[in-house]
Amino acid sequence: MTLSLVLSLLALALVRGTPILLASLGGVLSERAGIVNIALEGEMTAGAFAAALISFFTRDPWIGAIGGVAVGAAVGFVLGFAATRWRVDQIVAGMGINLICTGGAAFGLIFVFNQAGVTPQVPAINQALWPLVILGILLAAVLQWALSRTPIGLRLRACGENPHAARAAGIDPLAVRLAASAIAGALAGLGGVFLALGELNLYSDGMIAGRGFIALAAVIFGRWTPLGAAGVALIFGLLEALQFALQGNIAWLPSDFLQALPYIAALIALLGASGRYRPPAAEGKPYP
Amino acid sequence: MKRESMKALLLGTLGVVAAMSLAMLASHVSPILGFNAFFYGAFGGKQEIAETLASTTALLFPALGIAIAFRAGLFNIGAEGQLLVGGLLAGWIGTRIEVAPALAIAAIFLAGAFGGAVWGAIAGWLKAARGANEVISTLMLNFIAASLALYLVTGPLRAPDAAGPELSLLPHAYWLPTLLPQTRATIALPIALLLAFALRYVLNRTWFGYRLRAAGEAPEAARRAGISLSRVALSAMAWSGALAGMGGAALVAGELHRFNTQLSPGYGFIAIAVALVGGLEPLAICVAALAFGALESGGLALQAAAAVPKDAIHVIEGLLVFALAARRYLGARGATTQ
Numbered sequence: 001m002t003l004s005l006v007l008s009l010l011a012l013a014l015v016r017g018t019p020i021l022l023a024s025l026g027g028v029l030s031e032r033a034g035i036v037n038i039a040l041e042g043e044m045t046a047g048a049f050a051a052a053l054i055s056f057f058t059r060d061p062w063i064g065a066i067g068g069v070a071v072g073a074a075v076g077f078v079l080g081f082a083a084t085r086w087r088v089d090q091i092v093a094g095m096g097i098n099l100i101c102t103g104g105a106a107f108g109l110i111f112v113f114n115q116a117g118v119t120p121q122v123p124a125i126n127q128a129l130w131p132l133v134i135l136g137i138l139l140a141a142v143l144q145w146a147l148s149r150t151p152i153g154l155r156l157r158a159c160g161e162n163p164h165a166a167r168a169a170g171i172d173p174l175a176v177r178l179a180a181s182a183i184a185g186a187l188a189g190l191g192g193v194f195l196a197l198g199e200l201n202l203y204s205d206g207m208i209a210g211r212g213f214i215a216l217a218a219v220i221f222g223r224w225t226p227l228g229a230a231g232v233a234l235i236f237g238l239l240e241a242l243q244f245a246l247q248g249n250i251a252w253l254p255s256d257f258l259q260a261l262p263y264i265a266a267l268i269a270l271l272g273a274s275g276r277y278r279p280p281a282a283e284g285k286p287y288p
Numbered sequence: 289m290k291r292e293s294m295k296a297l298l299l300g301t302l303g304v305v306a307a308m309s310l311a312m313l314a315s316h317v318s319p320i321l322g323f324n325a326f327f328y329g330a331f332g333g334k335q336e337i338a339e340t341l342a343s344t345t346a347l348l349f350p351a352l353g354i355a356i357a358f359r360a361g362l363f364n365i366g367a368e369g370q371l372l373v374g375g376l377l378a379g380w381i382g383t384r385i386e387v388a389p390a391l392a393i394a395a396i397f398l399a400g401a402f403g404g405a406v407w408g409a410i411a412g413w414l415k416a417a418r419g420a421n422e423v424i425s426t427l428m429l430n431f432i433a434a435s436l437a438l439y440l441v442t443g444p445l446r447a448p449d450a451a452g453p454e455l456s457l458l459p460h461a462y463w464l465p466t467l468l469p470q471t472r473a474t475i476a477l478p479i480a481l482l483l484a485f486a487l488r489y490v491l492n493r494t495w496f497g498y499r500l501r502a503a504g505e506a507p508e509a510a511r512r513a514g515i516s517l518s519r520v521a522l523s524a525m526a527w528s529g530a531l532a533g534m535g536g537a538a539l540v541a542g543e544l545h546r547f548n549t550q551l552s553p554g555y556g557f558i559a560i561a562v563a564l565v566g567g568l569e570p571l572a573i574c575v576a577a578l579a580f581g582a583l584e585s586g587g588l589a590l591q592a593a594a595a596v597p598k599d600a601i602h603v604i605e606g607l608l609v610f611a612l613a614a615r616r617y618l619g620a621r622g623a624t625t626q
Contacts, residue, residue: 088613091363092564096610099561103602107311110597205599210431217424254443260435263428267410270420270428 009245010238015129015199017237018136019044019191023215024222024229025136025143026187030076032147032224033180034160034173036284038094039079040188041212042101047072047189048196049105052203053112055122065125065193072189073182075101080181084174087286098212106205117205124201132194139187140230147226156180160280163287173287188212217266224280236262297565300611304604311603317594329589330582336589338471342543344581345473346552348480349535350559351577352487353404353528355568357422359491360524361504366411366426367532368556369433370404372549374533376437377403379540379547380445382458389461396462397479397537404533405526407433412525416518422525430556437549447546454548464542476538481574483531488570500524532556558584561609580605 023040030037050071055064079097082088106116113119147153156176158166163173191211196203214236215229222228239262247255312322330340350367357364378400385392407429414420438453440446447456464474491497502510503520511517535555540547562580566573587601 082610082614086614088610090613092613093610095560095564096606096608096613099602099606099609101606103600103604103606106597106599107603110600111311116597210427213427217427220421220424254439256435256439256442259438260432263431263435266428267414267425267432270414270425271418 005245009241012241012244013234013238014133015237016240017234018133019194020211020215020218020236021136021140021230021233022191022194023188023212024218024233025139025226026076026184026191027215027219028147028222028224028226028229029143029156029187030080030177030181030184031219031283032160032280033156033177034163034280034282034285034287035080035083035177035181035184036090036094037079037181037184037219038091038216039075039097039101039212040184040215041208041210042094042098043072043075043185043188044192044195044208044212044215045098045101045105046075047192048207049108049119049192049203050189051193052119052122052196053108055124055197056113056119059123061123061125061197064122065128065190065197068193068196069186069189072192073186076185076188077178077182079185080178083181083286084177090284102205105203109203109205119203121201122197124197126198126201129194129198132190132198137230140226143226157280159287160282163282167288177287188215191215214262220279221266221269223278236266239265296611296614297608300608303611304607307607308604311596311600312594317596322590322594322596325593326586326590329593330586332589334468335471336585338466338468338473339585339588340578340581341467341477342472342474342581343584344577345477345480345542346535346539346555347559347562347580347584348477348484348574348577349538350532350556351562351566351573352480352484352570353408353531353535354560354563355566355570355573356487356491356500356531357408357524357528358563358568359504360500360520361507362412362415362422362521362524362528364408364411364426364525364528365423365557365560366408366429366529367535367559368552368554369426369430370407370529370532371536371539371552371556372433372437373407373536374400374402374404374529375536375540375547375551376440376455377533378537379455379458382462382541383447383456383546386459392459392462393464393541396458396541397534400533400535400537400540401530402533404536405530408529408532409522409526412522415521415525422521434549437547441548450546452548455546457546458541462541463545464538472543474538474542476542479534479538483534484570484574487531491570496523532559535559558605561605565608565612 023044027037027040047068051064051068054067055061082093083090155171159173159176166173218229218232221232243258243261246258309319312319329336331337350371354364354367378396381399382396385395411422411425414425415422442453445455446453464476467473499515499520502515503517539551562576563573566576583601587598590596591598
């Protein structure tokens with residue numbers, strides 16, 4: 001394999017991995033604060049659709065990108081609000097939000113564009129693809145530092161481990177969880193923006209294709225740390241890139257096997273990484 | 289069903305009707321005409337009722353399976369993959385055996401159950417032996433099942449006579465008898481209903497069901513009482529998958545009459561919502577499956593009449609699930625998925 005081939009493979013891995021990375025950082029934040037985030041998939045969908053929609057009407061892709069992030073944050077806020085004020089079962093609420101977001105985007109396509117499946121082409125920010133990739137990696141490093149070394153990070157973790165102790169220390173666990181969930185939504189929304197306006201210039205039904213769930217897997221594999229989750233997300237990106245690179249080059253290997261490669265790798269990783277997962281102690285448990 | 293859940297569902301339904309009306313108004317469709325189309329599509333005639341019952345059946349099998357896993361405290365989101373593998377094995381067996389039709393149908397269902405059970409048991413084994421998070425493993429197995437099925441139907445198992453990538457058609461004698469002639473409603477529905485009653489009995493009245501519920505509701509206490517959590521995880525996931533796999537077999541023998549990768553438009557995922565709305569109680573799940581079945585077939589009619597895409601029905605299903613999640617806020621408490 002030549003050097004240029006390796007480099008293009010790594011470049012592709014970064015591009016494919018970044019949306020998963022962004023969403024997984026959101027997942028780490030909300031789960032460390034104590035909110036299980038099954039809704040990453042819906043938040044990415046909402047972010048991607050809103051970004052394409054707003055970019056179409058304003059003809060300004062940057063406003064579209066900001067709108068996508070904001071809508072993702074709004075969805076995260078709804079999950080956080082229901083989880084903190086209504087004490088909902090967070091997994092059930094998350095599944096509901098995923099259904100609402102995918103259905104809402106499908107409906108929005110008909111309602112606004114009068115066509116099913118895909119938006120027209122919209123102004124995009126393809127030139128910002130690489131800055132966004134770098135931003136994602138920097139964010140992972142910053143969040144890692146903030147979570148483990150700053151008072152704010154300590155407070156956030158306290159809410160996920162023992163909200164009663166956090167309360168006793170003068171922290172409002174409900175406010176922290178709500179904020180973490182909204183920021184998580186914003187990050188997942190940015191992942192959706194990356195797909196819709198960074199890589200492409202449209203939204204189409206099913207374009208998120210389970211990346212939100214993969215991000216959730218990255219959170220768990222990365223043991224609820226930003227750098228860990230980011231690393232796993234980029235490995236998923238690499239496996240996806242490998243699949244493109246190998247397709248058609250190895251005759252005896254069926255291409256469907258290559259498509260399943262990232263998932264098979266994840267299963268094998270699960271085999272090896274036994275018993276080393278410990279989720280935040282109060283994750284998923286309503287407070288008070 | 290608990291009173292609070294009823295209240296939540298009622299509020300949820302009102303919210304759904306309001307949301308649907310708004311959506312229809314927004315797309316310049318009269319809500320009266322829209323609802324008329326919706327209800328006609330779900331219950332308007334023999335064909336429409338049969339469509340509703342067919343969707344009900346397709347959702348009921350995996351939803352019952354999901355309930356088994358959830359009651360054991362295992363968040364099995366892999367019903368879609370289990371259904372697919374079960375359907376694949378059922379469709380393959382159905383073209384391979386030559387026996388009396390009743391035996392063949394039994395073999396097809398058994399094959400479906402076996403395929404689904406194996407796929408579920410992989411996740412159960414990973415959980416039992418390695419402590420692997422079942423959310424990740426079942427999710428990955430969904431993707432792997434889709435790739436495996438695609439590979440087999442485009443390659444080694446592809447029917448020589450088929451136009452597309454699919455297995456051969458089942459012999460006509462092996463097709464499931466219909467409940468209403470010339471429709472998609474088959475005897476798979478009464479089979480699923482019987483299973484629901486059986487499951488209710490097993491969960492509430494047997495040692496297996498007791499251990500399963502204990503492991504789900506108070507794992508630490510169950511472990512100290514000598515219940516093997518690993519064994520529960522393995523068997524719950526296997527049975528959960530078996531029911532989803534039977535759903536695949538029912539779709540193969542009752543609707544498509546062959547296996548192809550278009551077997552399920554996401555029944556395994558919608559079934560999660562069905563199981564949750566049914567409060568993980570087998571008989572309530574039957575009612576929830578009927579409601580969701582009506583949503584699916586009514587949604588298709590709405591799509592035809594008012595150009596509201598069928599996927600938009602997911603919004604309604606999501607609102608119902610969300611309302612149910614919030615039922616604690618509406619004054620209830622009780623067993624949840626946690």
